[in-house]
Amino acid sequence: MQSTRVLSGAGKSPQAAELPIGRSELLFAVASCVVLLWINVYVCRELFSTPTAYMNSMHGFWIALAKGAGNSWFHPTWWPYWDCGIPFEWAYAPLVPALTAAWSGLRGISPSMAFQAISGLVYCLAPVSLFLMAWLLTRAAGYSFFAGLFYSLVAPEQILAPDGPFSLHAIRDPRRLFLLTVWDDTPHLAATSLWPLAILFLVLSMRKRRLIYYLITSFLIALMAAASEFGPVLMAMAVVCLLPVYCRADFRRNAIVAAGVGAFGYAMIAPFLPPSLLLAIRQSSAAGEYAWNAKSALSAAVVVAAWVILCLCLLRWTRDWTLQFFVLLAFLISSLPLTMQYFHTQFVPQPGRYKLEMELVLALALVFGLRVFLRRLSPRAQAVLFAAALLPAGAQIVSYRRFAKNILKPADETRTIEYQAATWSEKNLPGVRIMLPGTIAQWANAFTGVEQLAGGAWSKAYNPVQQDGRNAVYSGGSTKEEDAQVSLAWLQAYGVGAVGISGPNSQEFWKPYAHPTKFDGVLPVLWRAGDVTIYRVPQRTNSFAHVVPENMIVRHAPKEATDRAEINLYRSALEEPSFPTADFRWDGRNRMQIRTNMREDQALSIQVNYHEGWHATVAGRPVRLRRDGLGLMWLKPGCRGVCEVQLTYDGGPELRLCRLVSTVAIVLWVAGLLVFAGLRVRSAVR
16 A cells, blocks of 8 residues: 555545655655756756856856845845946845855855855755655655656746747757756746745645744745745745635635735845835836737736636546646646747736746646546556656756756856956956946956946846936947947946947857947047957046036936937036036945035036935035936035035835844744744653
8 A cells, every 4th residue: 555655645635645654655755855866966967066157147146246245135235336336135136146155155165166056956956846845745756756857857848838949859958957057047946946845835834734834934935035036926826826726615714824924934035025126127027028018918817717717627627636736836837928928918027937937837737637547557557657757767867968068068267258358347447337248247246346337137127217228328329320429428427437348259148239339439449359349438537426507417317218418418517627526435335425626506416326225414414315317316415615425325214124024024933933942842841
């Protein structure tokens, strides 16, 4: 009976899953975890030992955060390096950079190697966590192992929503490994890897209703949110699919449990996912070709209706709630990239990226869907079929390993154009804001402390006008001449003193410029190597502070990239030699010092992004900071003669409140853990 349960499982009801775990079943589960872990470690083992330096990615982005965060994890800090300055909490989800920094410090290795190790860990964890969730919910260890194996070696989403032209062979491609190593989805996959464990403990919380399960579930949800903004969305979709099928008589209580642990998990990570950031993500992702419209609403309505019909059919067809859950979740997740791919619409941000989760849930739905038919066979027949299914796995492991060896070759990041351009800029342009192109911008702060006009993540842009300006520099006109003039206006308005251009023959991967030669003969060349050129942008001063008349401040955000009337007026003020200059310097990341000589009727423009967390004082007197049409700061100090302005940053009311909520939640979580431990000790003593 024990071997039969290992192969087929009970899994028809919550009670069946609570049967005692026999020794043979436990040994099989341990062996399954070891095998799945070995397969994935074998495939990607260079990640733990060999620097690969894939520059056509955002890896440098997270390495920069790991190197430069310091104690910013624990209190509000300004991050001056990207996009004219942003709150540190907006830079990116903190889990992967924090783990990278911790592992680098513990092992005494470079942040680059630490990041690779974390990426490898995430890659190997995903199939194991999938197996554990499937096994402990269904108690079908054999089928759960094959779900983990299928997920490790097959990419079924490439049949339904291929990345390129349809090819049946694409199902064998190591897409997950490609996304992790060559591209930049480590944080996203980290959230996906934790997802099965969070679902498992959510079910245990609903079933057991014990403090320890509540604590673990909320902690896992917090980790998912800390890994990626996809994390909370994934848990929400899992809850939507779980509540209609699991213990429906307790629907209300289960919903309360899910809402409670979810809210508590969010509270712990609230500073890094504040409401304003969620709004910015929605606005950034809703722009352009896939903006929300009537077609989006229709697609959402169709998906919801189809999901409801599928749910009703499953409830009539099978009593196995785990199969119902797996199929509903696979349908819901798959609908996101499928509607985008075939109907060119979206009803959630960045739907195409859910192919990563689609791969996982399809493995569960396919394997446990086949289980309905295969478990009618004898255990011996099932064992024969399982053994036969293992034969192609060997060839797939070899294929994956060959792919990994080809892409994970040793590479020296100091020999790349990204390193050379960034380090030259820091050495030769101290204190100058620079706009670097594409991958050079993404990697620059992994090597240096240069301040950039770009460098941040477009999907969570803090200042949308600055993002428009960056895009205008990339492509601001239909002709090369017009593009140069539009670009120059935006660069000067944002205090950029140098701009890098990547040509068509450069190593820089993205090559974002529409007219890479537009500044030839227009701006002086400072540095050129590997078809990457850095030009000097004329600026009267490298300071980010400027004394200007109030009526020359940009009042309204330009509606088009070529709408330069107010920008040109502001530029003329910046270039006017009769206006006093202002000395600007950073005093750490949270303080700015400005010294100038000005009249009472003049204003002070500061080319740093406005945020309500910044506060200005003049001789101890608070002065109101304002946002201009470019999203930058300006104020009227009311000075006559010498004027010293001090600006300090404290995060603002929203981030301070989020920090307070997070601190209280973490203290309560630790207190809950201590209470549980105390109860266990008391029970043991009795």
